[in-house]
Amino acid sequence: MRSVADVIVLDAGDTRLRFTPDEVEISPRIGNTPRYLYLPDDGVFETEDNDGVDQLGRRFRHGRGSRLLHALENHLGLILVAVAVTIAATGGAFVWGVPWAAQAVANALPDTIAEQVGESTLSTLDRTWLAPSELPRERQQALQAHFQPLLSPVEGQYLKVIFRSSPAIGANAMALPDGTLIFTDDLVNLAGDDNELTAILAHEIGHVAHRHGMKGMVQSSLTFWLIVMMTGDLSAFSDATVVVPAILMSLSYSRDMEWEADTYALETLIENGIDPIHFANIMERLMAAHGEEDEPETAEDSSRWDTLRDMLSSHPVTGERIERFKQNP
Incomplete structure (x- = not known):
């Protein structure tokens, strides 16, 4: 998997496929799980080369949101803040939200x-x-x-x-x-x-x-x-x-x-x-x-x-x- 000029080249064994960036949809990154490139005619290309897929996405400006989400998922400080906010929101829902809604x-x-x-x-x-x-x-x-x-x-x-x-x-x-x-x-x-x-x-x-x-x-x-x-x-x-x-x-x-x-x-x-x-x-x-x-x-x-x-x-x-x-x- 590589890019040449404005073409994405996928090597699958003896088969080499070429696509324009608009023809390929890149799945979001979730940890280090395999990534998927969705191709025309319901084709799917699977790879574990997450870094390569990220580079591909950056070059063709694909998946900005997913890259940001991946960065947030790996930020320990933000994870701890999210956990604290979730616990506080859940507690607030039970202690104040449920009684208020029930009375209404x-x-x-x-x-x-x-x-x-x-x-x-x-x-x-x-x-x-x-x-x-x-x-x-x-x-x-x-x-x-x-x-x-x-x-x-x-x-x-x-x-x-x-x-x-x-x-x-x-x-x-x-x-x-x-x-x-x-x-x-x-x-x-x-x-x-x-x-x-x-x-x-x-x-x-x-x-x-x-x-x-x-x-x-x-x-x-x-x-x-x-x-x-x-x-x-x-x-x-x-x-x-x-x-x-x-x-x-x-x-x-x-x-x-x-x-x-x-x-x-x-x-x-x-x-x-x-x-x-x-x-x-x-x-x-x-x-x-x-x-x-x-x-x-x-x-x-x-x-x-x-x-x-x-x-x-x-x-x-x-x-x-x-x-x-x-x-x-």
Whole structure:
């Protein structure tokens, strides 16, 4: 392979071919892999003489972009900068981009979608984890009347409270995307004052007001999509090195949502003249009921345990939440 005057000469065994520069297309250089010269009539000439091909390209002004790309690929400083920028961009997409996009999508979705998701979720829960409430009808009616001042529509979403029995879930409450607020019998029985349940209600309404149910679904989908785009393979989710970071990121999103719901509850309680200490009281009972009052033996172990528990929990550290409401009487 050489050039004579304005002609490219290719020697292929006993065959010698001549082409004008406009008839030959040179493939870009990728490391030291073989190069290809694409010829008329679908012909291809393969060579490992990368330097010769580069000289040929420079002479006939072919492949300026590929030569620049090759130079960049072999510049260690630029490679390190590119790696740092890629890591920062990826982290930013997960930490800020996904939550922002999820909130925008959740706000744009019509209420009919939230209603369908809520009905489907409740139907599934009733078939699996929930059972009809065993609370006396009078008790349920009294709580419905007590909750009524807080059950005005929020963000155009109607609210309703239902009671269910669930030994598997225990003392808990949850908000579905369609504005259905579920209280378990164990949670009702755990409360020492109905205002404690009102405080929990305000927190769950916060989830509805911020559309956390739909936002969580969208965030999970976006996180999954981003990881698939990064790995290029759906089967990547079977790899623990991919799955674990995705789970931890989803839990981090949940902590942010819980903090927003707490803020909504705190403001709602103050606006309605209800002492926020009621929220702190019921949370302390929940901690005791779930065995969270047990402390590791040493201070070092305690610190490690708290850090790990915070990472793996979908809620902020309960002690911080309680202290927040105690400081706002």
